[in-house]
Amino acid sequence: MILGSINPAVLLAALMVAATPILLAAIGELVVEKAGVLNLGVEGMMIMGACIGFIVAVNTGSPFIGFIGAALGGMALALLFALLTQALMTNQVASGLALTLFGLGLTALLGQRYVGITPPRTPKLDLGPLSDIPFLGRALFTHDIVVYLSIVLVAAVWWFLKYSRAGMILRAVGENHDAAHALGYHVKRVRVLAIMFGGACAGLGGAYLSLIRVPQWTEGMTVGAGWIALALVVFASWRPWRALAGAYLFGGVVVLQLNLQAAGVRIPVEYLSMSPYLITILVLVIISSGKGRSLDAPGSLNRPFHASS
Amino acid sequence: MRKTLLRLEGLSKSYPGVRANDDISFEIGEGQMHALLGENGAGKSTLVKMIYGLVRPDAGAMTLRGAAYAPSQPSEARRNGVAMVFQHFSLFDALDVAENVALGMENPPPLRDLAARIRTVSEEYGLPLDPSRLVGELSAGERQRVEIVRCLLQDPKLLIMDEPTSVLTPQEVEILFRTLRQLSGEGTAILYISHKLEEIRALCDEATILRGGRKVATCDPREKSARELAELMVGQLLTPPERPERPFGEVVLEVEKLSLKSNNPFGTSLKDISFQLRAGEVLGIAGVAGNGQDELLLMLSGELRAPSPQVRLKGDPVGHLGPNGRRAMGLVAAPEERLGHAAAPDMSLTENALLSASRRKRLERGGFIDWGKTEAFAREVITRFDVRTPGPHVLARALSGGNLQKFVIGREIELDPDVIIVNQPTWGVDAAAAATIRQALLDLAGKGAAVLVISQDLDELLEVADSFAALNEGRLTPVRPAKGLNVEEIGLMMGGAHDMHVAHEAAQ
Numbered sequence: 001m002i003l004g005s006i007n008p009a010v011l012l013a014a015l016m017v018a019a020t021p022i023l024l025a026a027i028g029e030l031v032v033e034k035a036g037v038l039n040l041g042v043e044g045m046m047i048m049g050a051c052i053g054f055i056v057a058v059n060t061g062s063p064f065i066g067f068i069g070a071a072l073g074g075m076a077l078a079l080l081f082a083l084l085t086q087a088l089m090t091n092q093v094a095s096g097l098a099l100t101l102f103g104l105g106l107t108a109l110l111g112q113r114y115v116g117i118t119p120p121r122t123p124k125l126d127l128g129p130l131s132d133i134p135f136l137g138r139a140l141f142t143h144d145i146v147v148y149l150s151i152v153l154v155a156a157v158w159w160f161l162k163y164s165r166a167g168m169i170l171r172a173v174g175e176n177h178d179a180a181h182a183l184g185y186h187v188k189r190v191r192v193l194a195i196m197f198g199g200a201c202a203g204l205g206g207a208y209l210s211l212i213r214v215p216q217w218t219e220g221m222t223v224g225a226g227w228i229a230l231a232l233v234v235f236a237s238w239r240p241w242r243a244l245a246g247a248y249l250f251g252g253v254v255v256l257q258l259n260l261q262a263a264g265v266r267i268p269v270e271y272l273s274m275s276p277y278l279i280t281i282l283v284l285v286i287i288s289s290g291k292g293r294s295l296d297a298p299g300s301l302n303r304p305f306h307a308s309s
Numbered sequence: 310m311r312k313t314l315l316r317l318e319g320l321s322k323s324y325p326g327v328r329a330n331d332d333i334s335f336e337i338g339e340g341q342m343h344a345l346l347g348e349n350g351a352g353k354s355t356l357v358k359m360i361y362g363l364v365r366p367d368a369g370a371m372t373l374r375g376a377a378y379a380p381s382q383p384s385e386a387r388r389n390g391v392a393m394v395f396q397h398f399s400l401f402d403a404l405d406v407a408e409n410v411a412l413g414m415e416n417p418p419p420l421r422d423l424a425a426r427i428r429t430v431s432e433e434y435g436l437p438l439d440p441s442r443l444v445g446e447l448s449a450g451e452r453q454r455v456e457i458v459r460c461l462l463q464d465p466k467l468l469i470m471d472e473p474t475s476v477l478t479p480q481e482v483e484i485l486f487r488t489l490r491q492l493s494g495e496g497t498a499i500l501y502i503s504h505k506l507e508e509i510r511a512l513c514d515e516a517t518i519l520r521g522g523r524k525v526a527t528c529d530p531r532e533k534s535a536r537e538l539a540e541l542m543v544g545q546l547l548t549p550p551e552r553p554e555r556p557f558g559e560v561v562l563e564v565e566k567l568s569l570k571s572n573n574p575f576g577t578s579l580k581d582i583s584f585q586l587r588a589g590e591v592l593g594i595a596g597v598a599g600n601g602q603d604e605l606l607l608m609l610s611g612e613l614r615a616p617s618p619q620v621r622l623k624g625d626p627v628g629h630l631g632p633n634g635r636r637a638m639g640l641v642a643a644p645e646e647r648l649g650h651a652a653a654p655d656m657s658l659t660e661n662a663l664l665s666a667s668r669r670k671r672l673e674r675g676g677f678i679d680w681g682k683t684e685a686f687a688r689e690v691i692t693r694f695d696v697r698t699p700g701p702h703v704l705a706r707a708l709s710g711g712n713l714q715k716f717v718i719g720r721e722i723e724l725d726p727d728v729i730i731v732n733q734p735t736w737g738v739d740a741a742a743a744a745t746i747r748q749a750l751l752d753l754a755g756k757g758a759a760v761l762v763i764s765q766d767l768d769e770l771l772e773v774a775d776s777f778a779a780l781n782e783g784r785l786t787p788v789r790p791a792k793g794l795n796v797e798e799i800g801l802m803m804g805g806a807h808d809m810h811v812a813h814e815a816a817q
Contacts, residue, residue, distance in 0.1 A: 165417070172401050172412050179399035182363065183413050184383030299402060 019251025028201025040096025043226025044103025049203025074203020402445030558588030593774025
């Protein structure tokens with residue numbers, strides 16, 4: 001029995017690790033889209049984080065400083081996007097695509113001398129007796145701190161959007177920017193801050209790939225994780241906990257197909273590697289079929305804001 | 310003599326190419342109901358934006374209760390006791406009532422306490438509201454209550470109302486007025502912007518009239534007739550449109566028991582709509598915004614397809630045809646939203662003329678556009694409807710609302726249709742242009758076309774319509790002859806005041 005060789009506890013643990021980069025990027029993009037901005041540059045900001053985080057970690061010897069560098073790197077690229085779309089009023093879709101291409105190219109240049117190096121190891125968080133619980137301990141409590149941070153971040157974003165006044169203003173700006181402006185809120189300021197937060201999250205997600213998951217630097221190593229994160233936001237109907245569920249679902253498919261490959265299932269490897277992406281497409285089609293404008297989508301998403309007065 | 314609350318001295322504001330406000334001075338007393346009157350583009354909006362801190366004046370000064378007042382943003386105005394109810398609601402569809410109220414306040418209490426206060430205040434003023442409902446699900450009247458309650462919770466000294474009654478039924482207007490009088494009695498001054506003169510004569514004790522950015526008069530509106538006020542506003546004499554008596558022809562457009570789901574999640578689905586429209590007849594359809602007007606227009610123009618046999622044009626089923634198919638058969642339509650629906654904002658007037666006229670005016674041959682002919686057609690529309698623009702090469706978005714409206718309606722009228730459907734034909738258009746558009750519609754009917762006018766302006770409908778029906782929550786009332794109908798009856802056809810009467814009586 002082929003499937004018998006797959007250990008569910010290990011699978012669950014691997015799933016959380018596989019899901020973390022896209023979860024981080026998705027929760028950032030979720031906040032950006034809630035503020036009414038569509039940033040298609042997630043892939044570019046992720047690879048930027050992966051590269052800068054790797055360089056900083058190798059040079060300082062500390063993965064934690066590396067993660068901080070990654071967040072700043074992602075944020076720097078996001079600021080460029082903010083400058084283009086919020087100050088210079090360029091088209092968001094085109095600017096986002098350009099950001100991805102720019103990020104891929106820039107990191108290929110910056111990371112040239114770092115190919116083949118092993119980064120400093122990120123320690124696992126020692127949770128003491130918790131990790132000795134049978135099954136659950138192995139599956140849930142043997143991770144590094146970033147995995148837990150990503151879950152805390154989801155909870156924080158959920159709380160922020162639902163209960164805080166700042167979160168309410170952010171939703172208002174994304175829902176109807178003209179009304180928000182008329183009430184005297186600073187639409188652009190809110191949006192720039194949200195874009196920066198999105199960039200930092202995407203950067204962290206990228207660094208998780210290069211410092212923990214892989215761990216190595218190679219050109220273009222995000223291979224579409226940013227696009228998956230974008231799809232995940234729609235999949236989650238702009239709700240944080242659903243983004244977590246979606247990320248873990250996606251992580252599960254990735255890990256399962258890897259395990260199936262390793263177990264030697266007689267399906268061509270290419271089909272298995274395709275499966276996470278196929279499932280993403282399938283889920284998006286199912287979700288978006290049969291409705292006009294989704295009730296959940298922010299009303300001003302991807303609409304440029306000109307203050308008329 | 311009551312004490313002065315707000316004094317404006319020499320306020321001026323220019324935008325590139327326009328002097329929006331020029332040296333405007335007047336005073337508002339405490340508890341006074343002060344009307345601000347003027348045509349579209351007279352500078353009313355700019356003036357109140359300056360008072361509310363959204364726009365900074367170029368010159369001039371304001372004094373509020375004796376102290377200098379120069380708000381740099383709306384929050385500063387709100388702190389000083391100035392509140393505003395917007396013409397186009399400043400509400401957020403996907404947020405609930407309490408959140409919407411909280412967004413308009415400086416220091417809102419926690420949402421749970423706020424919900425309780427919303428209930429108290431809304432009942433006190435006869436404006437019932439459920440704080441937990443999503444705003445996107447509310448009717449236009451209810452949405453306005455959200456705005457008013459939002460202002461009331463901050464104990465305003467001055468409440469600015471920008472054309473508040475344009476979306477209300479006559480009964481709802483009555484209740485709004487009662488609320489405003491109650492507020493005024495409590496010492497809150499109200500700056501009331503409108504171009505509905507009878508309303509102002511009923512409500513206000515002083516009126517300032519603007520024309521072309523300047524103040525032309527301050528007067529007591531109760532001492533002037535509506536006609537005198539209108540002539541002050543427009544600066545010329547007005548003639549009501551002519552309406553020759555004429556017999557109606559055969560039924561050309563017929564809709565039978567049609568129900569259709571809206572394509573917009575916050576829209577209103579059409580329910581069991583039936584009516585007949587005869588050649589030469591003008592059918593007016595009244596109703597408060599959001600009761601299915603958009604859907605009705607989309608269904609008739611062909612943008613929303615309907616089960617074929619239930620929509621018949623000259624006896625032929627047309628429900629399955631799109632807008633072009635119906636245009637070819639003689640049915641044209643002009644939707645309410647000018648920019649982006651009736652006209653493509655970034656295309657020139659010539660191109661916009663082509664978009665709807667190519668079929669009936671044969672502006673295309675073998676897939677190629679005859680630009681010469683198209684431009685000539687655009688020029689014809691511009692001349693005949695007095696569209697003020699440098700020429701047909703100008704982009705649609707560069708025209709003012711009224712001018713663009715004349716163009717899009719004129720474009721359809723020039724097609725010589727058998728049936729024309731218009732939604733809000735004179736919305737945001739000044740009185741002179743509105744008269745031109747109404748006259749053109751009547752002339753068209755005189756030539757034997759069937760005209761269907763959907764409008765929220767009752768005066769307009771009474772002026773042009775031969776027969777009359779109202780939309781209420783997606784249902785159409787039976788069609789009645791317009792002659793002999795009074796505003797009271799029309800109000801009831803429009804659905805009365807929803808649940809407001811009861812609440813007001815309960816509050817007293």
